[in-house]
Amino acid sequence: MGRFYKVAVAGATGAVGQQMVACLEERRFPVAELKPLASERSIGRTVTFQGREIPVEVLTPDSFQGIDLALFSAGGSVSQEFAPLAAQAGAVVVDNSSAWRMDPEVPLVVPEVNAQDVAGYTRKGIIANPNCSTIQMVVVLKPLHDAARIKRVVVSTYQAVSGTGQKAVEELAAQVRALFNSQEVETKVYPHRIAFNVLPHIDVFMDNGYTKEEMKMVNETKKIMGDETIEVTATTVRVPVFYGHSEAINIETEKKLTTTEARRLLAAAPGVKLVDDPGKNEYPMPLAAAGQDLTLVGRIREDFTIPHGLNLWVVADNIRKGAATNAVQIAEILIQKYLK
Secondary structure, three states: OOOOEEEEEEOOOOHHHHHHHHHHHHOOOOEEEEEEEEOHHHOOOEEEEOOEEEEOEEOOOOOOOOOOEEEEOOOHHHHHHHHHHHHHOOOEEEEOOOOOOOOOOOOEOOHHHHHHHHHHHHHOOEEEOOOHHHHHHHHHHHHHHHHHOEEEEEEEEEEOHHHOOHHHHHHHHHHHHHHHOOOOOOOOOOOOOOOOOOEOOOOOEOOOOOEHHHHHHHHHHHHHHOOOOOEEEEEOOEOOOOOOEEEEEEEEEOOOOOHHHHHHHHHOOOOEEEOOEHHHOEOOOHHHHOOOOOEEEEEEEEOOOOOOEEEEEEEEOOOHHHHHHHHHHHHHHHHHHHOO
16 A cells, blocks of 8 residues: 655635645545645635535644645745745645746656656745636647647636636626626726626736736746747736636647648647547537546647648637646656655
């Protein structure tokens, strides 16, 4: 019988933290002891794991004594403060925030793309989980890049409100109810009403006119794919969908890839599900992706404006593969290869 591990989940009461706990159980991760951690606001709450109610503890600098693995989904400032403390205490941290992603000493990992980079965890004891919209894109790009080398990516996203957190999910639901009942609509989470609206604004605007979310997709893609020469430009958009991010991706490759070749490569790619039969109205949708860990790809067609171009439509559950599942997959690689 293999070893069992003491696992802490920081941010255990948030949407992603709760899903991390669920993924640990679903994937039968060998947990000897689960330690759910959160802020003082969560005092008195519990987390259900393997049929038991486990009390949530307040996150403190001393929370990680004896912990083998710490999964973080508590925001960037919390990760910056506590991830190094967890690593100093002997835990390996898998962090879901943006705090460590572009640190050259911290691996940024999507297991289907660059599992070998997990080995770099020894430098700081931290592995970064990429941005949700980047994860689903690179899972699909990787097999195409290996076959034909991608030169340029143009991506437009259609991102669900759950990417902002539970308060955004509640706000969309409340706004829809209010509108249907001819009541005043409250707007707190986003700068404008999200119900029946589309906001080309995710995260803060930067000096170059792009948002931080857009630049995350640019920079993280290059790091994960291990190729600084891939040109990426992004427009990220919030849409009134609860769960599941969608992306329209246009790629230009060095070698020509036919749609038949692309479909064959993607049908065989790990973590990818080909859903591409327009004649039967079969294509990826957020409703179809919800609750599963596969990234769906379809609407594959040639871009006839350039010699070597393809258009793709990619959808994934942003809370699962876009966050929690990817983090647990990284933890699985750690225990299989490095923490025996």
